[in-house]
Structures are given as structure tokens and as C-alpha cells.
Amino acid sequence: MFSHLERPSRSPPRWRQILADFGPGYAANGFIGWVFAATAPVAIILSVGTRGGLSEADLASWIFGVFFINGLITIFFCWLYRQPLAFFWTIPGTVLVGPALAHLSFPEVIGAFYMTGVLMLVLGVTGWVKRAMEAVPMPIVMGMVAGVFLRFGLDLIRSLHDDIAIAGPMVAGWLLLTAVPALGRRIPPLIGTLLVGAAATAVLGRFDTSTLGHIDLVRPVLHTPVWSWAAMVELVVPLAITVLVVQNGQGIAVLKAVRHDPPVDTITVACGVGAIASAVVGSVSTCLTGPTNAIITASGERSRHYTAGIFTGVLAVVFGLIAPAFTRLMLHAPKAFIMVLAGLAMLRVLQAAFMTSFKDRFTLGALVAFLVTVADVGLFNIGAAFWGLLAGFAVSWWLERQHFVLD
Numbered sequence: 001m002f003s004h005l006e007r008p009s010r011s012p013p014r015w016r017q018i019l020a021d022f023g024p025g026y027a028a029n030g031f032i033g034w035v036f037a038a039t040a041p042v043a044i045i046l047s048v049g050t051r052g053g054l055s056e057a058d059l060a061s062w063i064f065g066v067f068f069i070n071g072l073i074t075i076f077f078c079w080l081y082r083q084p085l086a087f088f089w090t091i092p093g094t095v096l097v098g099p100a101l102a103h104l105s106f107p108e109v110i111g112a113f114y115m116t117g118v119l120m121l122v123l124g125v126t127g128w129v130k131r132a133m134e135a136v137p138m139p140i141v142m143g144m145v146a147g148v149f150l151r152f153g154l155d156l157i158r159s160l161h162d163d164i165a166i167a168g169p170m171v172a173g174w175l176l177l178t179a180v181p182a183l184g185r186r187i188p189p190l191i192g193t194l195l196v197g198a199a200a201t202a203v204l205g206r207f208d209t210s211t212l213g214h215i216d217l218v219r220p221v222l223h224t225p226v227w228s229w230a231a232m233v234e235l236v237v238p239l240a241i242t243v244l245v246v247q248n249g250q251g252i253a254v255l256k257a258v259r260h261d262p263p264v265d266t267i268t269v270a271c272g273v274g275a276i277a278s279a280v281v282g283s284v285s286t287c288l289t290g291p292t293n294a295i296i297t298a299s300g301e302r303s304r305h306y307t308a309g310i311f312t313g314v315l316a317v318v319f320g321l322i323a324p325a326f327t328r329l330m331l332h333a334p335k336a337f338i339m340v341l342a343g344l345a346m347l348r349v350l351q352a353a354f355m356t357s358f359k360d361r362f363t364l365g366a367l368v369a370f371l372v373t374v375a376d377v378g379l380f381n382i383g384a385a386f387w388g389l390l391a392g393f394a395v396s397w398w399l400e401r402q403h404f405v406l407d
Helices: 015-021 024-037 040-051 056-081 091-100 106-126 129-135 138-162 164-179 181-186 189-203 229-257 264-280 290-296 302-321 323-331 335-357 363-375 384-399 401-406
Strands: 087-089 286-288
Touching: 015 302, 024 040, 024 189, 024 290, 024 302, 040 056, 040 091, 040 138, 040 189, 040 323, 040 335, 056 087, 056 264, 056 286, 056 302, 056 323, 087 091, 087 264, 091 106, 091 138, 091 229, 091 335, 091 384, 106 129, 106 229, 106 264, 129 264, 138 164, 138 229, 138 335, 138 363, 138 384, 164 181, 164 189, 164 335, 189 335, 229 264, 229 286, 229 290, 229 384, 264 286, 290 302, 302 323, 335 363, 363 384, 384 401
Parallel strands: none
Antiparallel strands: 087 286
16 A cells, blocks of 8 residues: 555765755755745734634644644655655645634534545555546636635735725835845845835834733644534535645645656655644644745755755744744734735735636636635535535536546
8 A cells, every 4th residue: 555655765864964965055045935934824824713713822823733743744854855845734725714714613624624634644645646636627726716815815905995004015015026036036025025014013103012022832722623514525625625736736846847856645645644733733734835845946956955945844843832922923913914914925826826727728617616716605504615616617527528538
């Protein structure tokens, strides 16, 4: 059963070899990769969680899980395979959880996290993951993803209307850093947006200084999962698809583009194990990250990229332990600060989702998936994202059969 899992091509490096391969450039890439994960993607967790009525303790535990557990997995896999294999959490999956929390309890959602991990573990161990990734056409999946992400784009626009003093400078900073590549290479646009927003908040006196100076170690919140058929149907398959097709597919493509050879089946097993472990503390499923892996492989020798990944993992572990302090800091920031940060983080992803959905094939099915998801009308206590996928697939199977033949 395990014979198909990819084995490392070389023995893992010893400490002396890791230190010899490490250097300032790899430290910088690893640090920027971690900062990216710790800013806008965390804002998405906070946005989804606060809308879903989660407590500050639940949110801190969630952030602890996605950093501490995935940081350990990142360190281990980068060391074992001598490749930059950075694991974090599924951002589309996080967004999927938002509508589910409107009609499901958090323990029911956590039960779906567990089952998603089990499903991915089975797919990885049996070697069926590649067939599963090909089963649902990508345009239909991305139509559903675009429908889920649309809210973040709309919130970005609303924040400009509701709080221009905070949102305006942040958007202007992002536009400047994006439009001038020389500046964007020195300060990544999302990190620059965070700094501009923090400065605007401080200048306007809208920051609660009582949140500073308190560094508390995390106290994970352990929920007993509730096994709900509605949660399983609504979340398990869409969550697994966002991990295996959307996130892992992107991460694998990024690494192959710079001539690494990521172990697809073993990565799937790692995502399954990580998802189960993360669910214990109420965190969404593990995935191989695309953006962070792109950052840590942006420069340097290919054979030494793994050290940047290890450094990212170490920073993630430390950050996870002090998650309550950062959670408190972000939750006391103006609402527009979180909305703009999350909206800009999703902007390029939303653009890519539309481009993939309506490029050439399965376009009608993708449109139906998008519309059903945006309508946000659930049936049988099952959210719209699942019905969007189902409706899009059914319409394409009926009216775009020729595209399945091409596959």
C-alpha cells in the first residue's frame, strides 16, 4: 500500500550541512515567506472567524494550529527531501468555512475538518490522489472558488466607502508597490499595505495601546467534534478539492517551475496527517502552499532552497506559540484594516479564478457554479458551495459533454 510513496533521492542533511547551505539570502526569503503567511492570510482567518461568532480564544487556537503544526511539518519535509516544501493552510478552505458557520456549530465544522484529513490520508496512501485531482474539471472548481471569494472583493470596496481614512492609504500603498516593480521587490505589496495601515491607524489614534506588551503563550482550545451529515456533505469534498486541486496543484506547479521534484503522493499524506492534527485545536486543513514556496525559491541555488523552507518553518513554530498576542492585536485594529488586508490578498486569486473559469472549456458549468455559490442559498442545511460544485458539474455533463471527451 505504501510502496508508491516517493522516497527521498538523497539522505537527509546533517546539522553542519544545513548550516553550510544556509545564508543571508535564504534567511531573507524564508523570513519574507513567513511574513506573507502571517499577515494577509491571517487576516482572512480573523475575518471568517469573527463573522462566524468565534471567540478570541478559538481564533488564537486556530492560528496556533495552522502555524505550529504546519511549521513542524515544513521543517521535517524540507529536511527529509532537501526541497523547499512549505506547508500552511488552505485559504479557499478557510473562506468556505465562513458561510458554514452561519448555520453549523464550530464542533460540527471541526468534525468535517477531521473527515477531510482522513479522506486526504486515504487518497495519498492508496495513490488515488492524481485520479481524484482530475475528476472534477478545474474551471468548475474555480467558478465555485470565485463565488466564495467574491465577498472579500466586495468588502474591500465597502471599506473604502465606510472608512476612507484607513482604507485609502492602504489601497494607495498597494497600488504603488504593485505598479513599481523595483519598490515591490524591496517591500512586497501586501507587507507594505500592512505597514501603511498600521501607520494610518496609529496617526489617527485608533489603536488600542492596551494590547501592546502582553505576550502570552498559547492555550489551545480543544473542542469535541460533532459528527453531522450536513457538515460532512457541505464541507468535506469542497475542502479536499481546495487542498488537492487548488492549493497543492498551485504549490506543485510553483516548485516544478524552478526544477524541484515535489513528492505528490507523500505531500497528500502529509496534508491528511496535518489536517487531522490541526483539527484537534480547531484549525482548517493543511496544504502545500503556493505563494510561500514561490517566495522561498525566488533566488539562490536550487540545492540550498530547502534551508529557506526550514527557516520559514522555525519562524512559524515560534509564531504559533505566541498566537494569542497577535490575535489580540489584529482584533483590536479598525475593521477596515482587516477588510482591506484580506481583500487585497484575495484580489489576484479572485482574478485568477475568473480567468481559469471562463477561459475556454466548461465555461457554462463554471458560470452556474459561480452563480449558485454567490446566491448563498443552501438546501437541507448544506451550504451553497457544495451545491455550486454539484450544479456546475451537472450542467457541464449535460450541455458541455464534448469537453469531458477532450479530457
